[in-house]
Amino acid sequence: MPRKGMRTVFFKPSPSSSPMRSPPHRHTFSDTLIDENIDNAHIIISKWDSDSTTISSLFTHDRQEAMQYLTSVKQLQSAMQYYITENSASEMLVRAQNLMQIAMKRLEKEFYQILKFNREYLDPESVSSHSSRASRSSVSDFEDESEDEASRLSDSVSEVERVSMVAMADLKAIADCMIGSGYGKECLKIYKIVRKSIVDETLYHLGIERLNFSRIQKMDWEVLELKIKSWLNAVKVAVKTLFYGERILCDHVFSASATIKESCFTEITREGALTLFGFPESVAKCKKTPEKMFRTLDLYEAIADLWPEIESIFNYESTSTVRSLAINSLIRLGEAARTMLTDFELAISKDNSKTQVPGGGVHPLTRYVMNYITFLADYSGILSDIVADWPLTVSSPLPESYFSSPEPEDGASSSISVRLAWLILVLLCKLDGKAELYQDVSLSYLFLANNLQYVVNKVRKSSLKFLIGENWIEKHEAKVKQYAQNYERMRWNKVFSSLPENLGIGMTIHEVAECFKRFNSAFEEAYKKQRSWVVPDAKLRDEIKISVAKKLVPVYREFYEKYRVVVSREIASTGIVRYAPDDLGNYLSDLFFGTTGDSRSISSSSSTTSFCSLSGHPQGGKSR
Structure with a gap:
């Protein structure tokens, strides 16, 4: 063994006699591969540096190169993670970090441009109309298909759908890349700004206004009714197209992060949804009059019909306020409807008009009440829900003739049948009193026959027929004949005798x-x-x-x-x-x-x- 080698082995310097030094990092085979990835990333990232290139959009210019760009960014991210672990002092790490900042700046621009310039293809209606297409998730794989297969896939969708699907795939690819690189907040900020403006603008064009209760309460009914009609026309589009489309787009673009996905959708839609569902709640709190009944039921029916979609679209914890407001609107509207039913019954009972209808014809009260009740019958499904847990309480049992035979098996349907039959009974009792206003008894009977015939006709020719039943109709037709016979006996007996x-x-x-x-x-x-x-x-x-x-x-x-x-x-x-x-x-x-x-x-x-x-x-x- 050489002397130098022996000295090195047997005469090592003591720790106390010389300072400790870290061994220099040896350039390994892995370093070489990582450096090559950084060099390759530098070439394509520098080419598309936002401050140097004259071409506005990478994804529009060459989608294949755009996919290579994203791959290079992912490799750059891997290189940074490698050097942070193996050699945090490496100049290559600093170089990679600088390149990453340039790449993120470009991707932010690309993300914004895709959202902005494909706005008409990313509108909620287009997105929701083809949401069920499985091919959407694989648009980015078009380049991997054979020429014939790619042609077949392109032919299976319209041009609008194809552009929409490609844009959605590009947005998802950029979002995945930016989130994976730690730039999720920057990506989310751009998305929120663009898509929230679309949601707000769409709601505005649908006629959805931010109206507080004080303003609604002061409106004349004619004006408020127009607002309700506008809301009814808008709510289905808002839920099934606008919010549904936004949920699909948001879920697709930010599928890489459940947290970002929820935060994004919530911030984009919550304000508009609260404005949408706050309106019917405010209407329900306004003064109740019988004339407002049917618009109230329209509002109730619209929300009830859309509830499955509302519950599904806004199922995040952060959107629970939207679900709660929709449910609260239903509760308020149901309470308003019950109040108006009670007020309607009281209005019939308290009608004290002494005016005699000339010739014993049909009384205006009969026409008004029966027209009102026949309209109520058209809402029997909704009313069944509203009155299901609101039993009718009267001082005396409802006459047997006011039930269909056999009685409806469904409890809710039976409840509304009994309540409508009771309203008719209240009317007929009031008509008995009005018949006494005629001094000629025979004319009183003719008046009763005319009015009961009108009631029976209304029942037979409307949905009331199915709610109250054929048995009710037959019994009251017999009563009409009885009134007619009493009239004939009182009026014509003198002539006969x-x-x-x-x-x-x-x-x-x-x-x-x-x-x-x-x-x-x-x-x-x-x-x-x-x-x-x-x-x-x-x-x-x-x-x-x-x-x-x-x-x-x-x-x-x-x-x-x-x-x-x-x-x-x-x-x-x-x-x-x-x-x-x-x-x-x-x-x-x-x-x-x-x-x-x-x-x-x-x-x-x-x-x-x-x-x-x-x-x-x-x-x-x-x-x-």
């Missing part, structure tokens, strides 16, 4: 003459009074006329044909026999149209033939 009950018994000329006179007086009095009376329903009108004609015309015809000649020959006085049997049909045909004038006039009617034919003779003229 003026004719002899048994024509087989002989009568003197004087008795016959007196009988004709009594009939003439009774018939003319009845006709004169009823000329101004009204039966609006054509079917009911004809049924009443036919019923009277069947009882009157045959009996009068028999009496007329037996004694007319005798009276005319024996008694010189004219005018005792004033009417031929067929004339009665003509007069009856004039009734119940609400007309006034000469009680002796004859007007033609489509019903005349049917009334006259009951006697078994052709239509005849009036005797002179």
Whole structure:
């Protein structure tokens, strides 16, 4: 062994006699590979230095080179991590850090340009319309496909979708690169600025305004109703297109970081969503009147229908305020609807108008209430939810006739059926009181028949038919007939009784003459009074006329044909026999149209033939 070598082995300097020095870093094979990666990254990063290149967009100019750029940045990040661990004092680390700053500056610019210049292709409608396409996630792989396969994929989507898908893939690639390089905040800041402006602008164009409760409360109903209509037209688009599209885009671009993804979507949409769902809550807190019921139900229905989407889109903890506001709006709207139902019932009960409808026709209260209730029936599904836990409490049991047979099995449906039936019962009770305002009892019955017929018709021709049931309709149709029979008995009995009950018994000329006179007086009095009376329903009108004609015309015809000649020959006085049997049909045909004038006039009617034919003779003229 050489002497020098022996000295080195056996005579090592003591620690106390010489300072400690770190061994110099030896350039390893790994260092060489890392340095080459830095050199390669320097070439492409310097080429696209924002301060030196004249080409505005790397991704627009050459997407393949753009992918190489991102790969170089990732390699640069790996090189930095290597030197931080192995040799933090290396000049190559400083060089890599400088290159990274230049690269991030370029990527920030590229990210902004893609968001800005592809705005029409990244609008929420375009994004949400093809969200289910699996190909979106693999757009960045187009370059890896064969020429035929790439052509097939391109042909399967429209040009708008293709551009949108490519832009989304590029944004995701840049975001992944920047987040992986520690520049996630810079990327997020750019995204929020651009996309929030789009959300706010879209909501503005949809007519969504930031209106506080004080301002809404002071609005005239006509103005507020227009605002509600605008909101109803906007909310479905806002939820299913705008917010849904933003959620898809945000989830896709920032899939690399759950935290960034949530933070991004929340900051972009929360303010607009709170403005959107705050409006119906404010409307619900305004003064309640029956006229606002249907718009309130429209608002409730819109939110209820969209709730699955709202819950899914805003399912982050940071967007819980949006979910809470939507639920609170539903609760408030439901409470408002219940209040208005109660107020509506009270308004019917407290109606104290003493005005008599001319001719015993349909009362305005009947028209208003039944139109209101039929509209309520169209909202039966929503109302079932609202009244499901709000049982009807009345002082006496609801009459059996107000239930369908069999009763609905569904509890919610049964609840709304009972409540609507109860409202109709409150109306009918009020009409009973209004019928007493007529001094003529027969007109009171005609009034009740007219109004109940109107109610039955409304039930039969609307959704109420399915809620209240056929059994209810049949029972109340029978009640209409009962009212009509009571009217006929009270109004026409005097005319019927003026004719002899048994024509087989002989009568003197004087008795016959007196009988004709009594009939003439009774018939003319009845006709004169009823000329101004009204039966609006054509079917009911004809049924009443036919019923009277069947009882009157045959009996009068028999009496007329037996004694007319005798009276005319024996008694010189004219005018005792004033009417031929067929004339009665003509007069009856004039009734119940609400007309006034000469009680002796004859007007033609489509019903005349049917009334006259009951006697078994052709239509005849009036005797002179």
